[in-house]
Amino acid sequence: MHASFFLLLAVALARFLMRHSHDERSPWIVALSVVVALVYGIGLVRGVAERATVGQRVWLTLVVVVWVVLTVLAPSFAWCAVPLFYTGLRTLPTRAALVLVGLLAVLVILAQLRLAGRLDPDLLLGPPTVVVIATAVFLQMERQAARQRRLIDDLIRTRRELAASERREGTLAERQRLSMEIHDTLAQGLSSQQMLLQAAQRVWEADPGKARAHVGTAASIAEHNLTEARRFVHDLAPADLARGLAEALRAVAARESGDRLTVQVRVDDDGRADRLPDRVQSALLRIAQxxxxxxxxxxxxxxxxxxxxxxxxxxxxxxxxxxxxFDPAALPAGASGVRGHGIPAIRARVRQLGGTLTLESAPGEGAVVSAAIPLTPATGARPRGSAPDPAAQTPQGLENTDPNRSPPT
Known part of the structure; x- marks a missing residue:
């Protein structure tokens, strides 16, 4: 409709100049045409025509006033009213828009009668009929669009509430499961250790043999608790890693790929990625996600x-x-993130493993996020076919995979 306004304005101006090139009104017609085109164009460029504000109504009023003067001077400009009909219907309240449409229709009829030079029933009945039909269709479509928007908003709100409810229920169920597991295993084991150690302390001097038996039983319970703790850690690891890191990355890429984005995965690990520590594999998977x-x-x-x-x-x-x-250099110090909140989380994961995060990008040239994690003796993968190095075990007892070894103090 905006484009048609400029087209009709140009056609009307060309028609007037072709038929009235030596008319004394020509300079005024040309000047007013330029003015109305500039006012209309400035409103579009500044976005005034698309926002329901006081400025929009002032802009529309100014355009209509200049157009009315043009139409009075040259009736051929009357057809510019067609896009103004729809602009008024889109930007004004319904009653004000109907008043404006009625006034524009009357001006079009008068202009056409002036051009015809006689009273023509077609000119009296045709334009009002077209205006009534077009207005009714537009208002009906607006009502349908409003109903659809409300329905879509309700669906989106319901989906969000359902997703939030499911997350809450899942979180509560998982908390309940973990609390029962911890109570029935770790908590009970720690309580038994406490009682055995207290009993050993009471009889330490009177019956050293019995005290040592209590301590031995407490150590056995501690070993069992350590096994249970490892099981908890393993169960809480990302499920995708059950198939290996490379397959997990391909699964993430497949989930992120769609109609607008295609993700390719390249792995150069010589088959050693699956021997990385669980926490490193989990961090790499979360970074990729x-x-x-x-x-x-x-x-x-x-x-x-x-x-x-x-x-x-x-x-x-x-x-x-x-x-x-984006421009990494333009980021303020302490920025919370780049292109969302994912970068701070990625940076935190990399920092926890002693690695470095590099961002390479420029506006319009894509971006590269590079996370490098060092393979220290505590985190590195063993060469293929080599025996495990006891010194390479992590200091955390929960990551000690040998049930016969006691965790280092």
Whole structure:
């Protein structure tokens, strides 16, 4: 409709100049045409025509007033009223829009009668009929669109409430399960250890043999509790890692791929990625999920490449996209994130493992998020076919996978 206004204005001006090139009104007609075109164009450029504000009504009033003057001077400009009908219906309240449409229709009829030079029933009945039909259709479509918007809003709100309810129920169920597991295993075991150690303390001097038996039983219970704790940690690890890190990354890429985004996965690990510690594999998987979520939600990219490279001294995860990019140097110090809230979480995970996070991007040139995690003796994967190194065990007792070894103090 906006384009048709400029087209009709140009056609009316050309028609007037062709028929009245030497008319004394010509300079005024040309000047007023330029004015109304500039006012209309400025309103579009500044977005006034699309916002229901006081400025929009002032803009529409100014356009209509200049158009009325043009139509009085040159009736051929009357057909510019057609896009003004719809502009008024879209921007004004219904009653005010109907009043404006009625006034515009009357001016069109008078202008056409003036051009015809005689009283023509077609000119008296045709334009009002067209205006009534067009207005009724527009108002009906607006009501249907409003009902659809309300329905969509209700569906979105219901879906969010249902998802939140399901998350709450799932969280409560998982908390209840863990609390029962901890109570029935770890808590009971710790209580038994406490009683055995207290009993050993009471008889330590009177019956050393019995005291040592109590301590031995407490140590056996501690070992059992350690096994249960390892089971909890294993159960809470990402489910995708059950098939290995490489397959887990491919599964994440498949979930993030869709109509607008294609994600490719490249793995160069010589088959050693699955021997990385669980916490490193879990961190790499979460980093990939966060980076791809940023790509999907903020970059507008059509393709992304996820690359996992396992070197001798570090493991590197790169996520590159061909999206809109950004300027890392323009970020203020202490910014909460880049293209969303995923970068701070990624940076925290990398920092916990002693690694580094690198952001490479420029506006319009895509972005690369690179996470490098060092393979220290505590985190590194063993070379293929080599025996486990006792010194390579992590200091945390929960990550000690040998049930016959006591955790280091």
């Amino acid at each position: 966060g980076a791809l979520a940023n790509v999907r939600e903020h970059s507008g990219a059509g393709s992304a490449v996820l690359t996992l490279t396992l070197l001798d001294d570090q493991v590197v995860l790169d996520v590159a996209d061909d999206g809109c990019g």
